[in-house]
Amino acid sequence: MNFETLAIHAGQAADSATGATIVPVYQTVTFTQDALGADRGFVYSRSGNPTRQALETCLATLEGARFGLAYASGMAAVAGAMQLVKAGDHVVVADDLYGGSYRLFSKILPGYDVRFSYVDATRLAEVAKAITPETRMVWIESPTNPMLRLIDIAACAEIARSAGAWLVVDNTFATPYLQNPIALGAHVVVHSTTKYIGGHSDVIGGAVLVDDEALHAKLKFAQNATGGVPGPWDAWLTLRGVKTLALRMRQHDANAQRVAEFARGRAEIAAVHHPGFPDHPGHALARRQMRGFGGIVTIEVAGGAAAARKLCESTQLFSLGESLGGVESLIGYPWSMSHAAFAAEEKRRKGISEAVVRLSVGLEDASDLCDDLAQALDRCRAS
Numbered sequence: 001m002n003f004e005t006l007a008i009h010a011g012q013a014a015d016s017a018t019g020a021t022i023v024p025v026y027q028t029v030t031f032t033q034d035a036l037g038a039d040r041g042f043v044y045s046r047s048g049n050p051t052r053q054a055l056e057t058c059l060a061t062l063e064g065a066r067f068g069l070a071y072a073s074g075m076a077a078v079a080g081a082m083q084l085v086k087a088g089d090h091v092v093v094a095d096d097l098y099g100g101s102y103r104l105f106s107k108i109l110p111g112y113d114v115r116f117s118y119v120d121a122t123r124l125a126e127v128a129k130a131i132t133p134e135t136r137m138v139w140i141e142s143p144t145n146p147m148l149r150l151i152d153i154a155a156c157a158e159i160a161r162s163a164g165a166w167l168v169v170d171n172t173f174a175t176p177y178l179q180n181p182i183a184l185g186a187h188v189v190v191h192s193t194t195k196y197i198g199g200h201s202d203v204i205g206g207a208v209l210v211d212d213e214a215l216h217a218k219l220k221f222a223q224n225a226t227g228g229v230p231g232p233w234d235a236w237l238t239l240r241g242v243k244t245l246a247l248r249m250r251q252h253d254a255n256a257q258r259v260a261e262f263a264r265g266r267a268e269i270a271a272v273h274h275p276g277f278p279d280h281p282g283h284a285l286a287r288r289q290m291r292g293f294g295g296i297v298t299i300e301v302a303g304g305a306a307a308a309r310k311l312c313e314s315t316q317l318f319s320l321g322e323s324l325g326g327v328e329s330l331i332g333y334p335w336s337m338s339h340a341a342f343a344a345e346e347k348r349r350k351g352i353s354e355a356v357v358r359l360s361v362g363l364e365d366a367s368d369l370c371d372d373l374a375q376a377l378d379r380c381r382a383s
């Protein structure tokens with residue numbers, strides 16, 4: 001079956017108790033047992049809940065994985081995946097990554113004696129060079145946040161595999177509609193379902209998907225032991241979002257292309273980063289490993305920090321806010337928002353200057369979005 005069908009049906013058979021067509025919200029802590037040791041597949045909702053299970057099965061299917069685990073947030077999913085490593089292990093991380101993941105890797109996990117090396121993973125030789133005998137994991141995002149660089153997933157998987165390490169891909173930006181890391185050789189896929197998968201900016205969540213049974217057993221044990229699971233309402237809302245993921249991603253992609261082209265034509269914008277441009281350095285790789293280019297456009301404002309800040313405060317349709325991937329367009333300032341966890345020199349080294357503005361292009365009419373940016377840029381020039 002194809003993606004659109006699976007998004008609506010995988011893990012979502014009619015309810016066995018009532019025939020309800022839509023998976024019900026199983027708002028229960030516990031499940032009555034028929035006799036001691038005789039349960040009906042569910043015991044206690046931290047360990048497993050039917051609404052959550054429907055979401056987990058659906059997301060795993062969409063990622064081409066056999067097993068899925070849902071978490072209370074994307075960061076809980078990131079932390080869940082990191083429970084695969086132990087004290088003394090080493091992790092190679094693509095340095096262009098979500099600030100919250102970096103905060104966990106740099107401020108919390110070193111306290112548990114997990115060591116990290118940060119590399120520019122667009123250069124595969126750097127990934128290979130950073131591997132040590134203790135390396136258990138390679139962690140990447142592609143396209144990266146916010147600079148939209150492309151990292152070769154299949155090549156990183158090969159480097160990780162030959163070192164006896166796992167490749168983890170945070171696939172939040174691409175979504176399973178546009179990219180399936182497991183098919184490219186990755187061992188673990190992580191999502192903040194808060195973004196495109198939920199899609200409506202009304203529910204926080206995360207997921208980890210794996211195809212390997214032993215990896216799933218480790219993750220499942222750790223998830224139950226640490227307890228960062230979503231409640232059934234959040235799982236249900238996320239599942240409702242998943243049903244339209246394909247339709248939404250097609251439109252996000254088309255709208256982002258329009259906005260990127262519009263931005264390129266404006267003198268107030270010094271650079272536009274979007275993998276859909278044929279002259280983007282990752283364009284050929286994106287064509288190879290993705291089925292589209294996604295809904296994010298990152299721009300560098302010619303007037304520097306002041307103009308970038310002014311732009312963020314001048315749009316009317318694009319809301320100034322954290323997050324991305326919802327039906328509504330958002331404008332964000334990575335310097336002090338999503339990437340605040342990085343030191344200033346670190347941000348500059350990655351190209352995240354004070355002139356960088358990130359646009360999460362939503363599903364409004366693309367002409368309205370371009371008009372909004374035009375009026376905001378006019379206001380920046382006038383001030």
Ligand SMILES: Cc1ncc(COP(=O)(O)O)c(C=O)c1O
Nearest residue numbers: 073074075098170172192194205
């Ligand atoms: C790429 C990426 N991974 C993980 C996260 C964390 O997700 P959450 O905010 O749902 O905890 C985010 C959040 O912005 C993200 O952009």
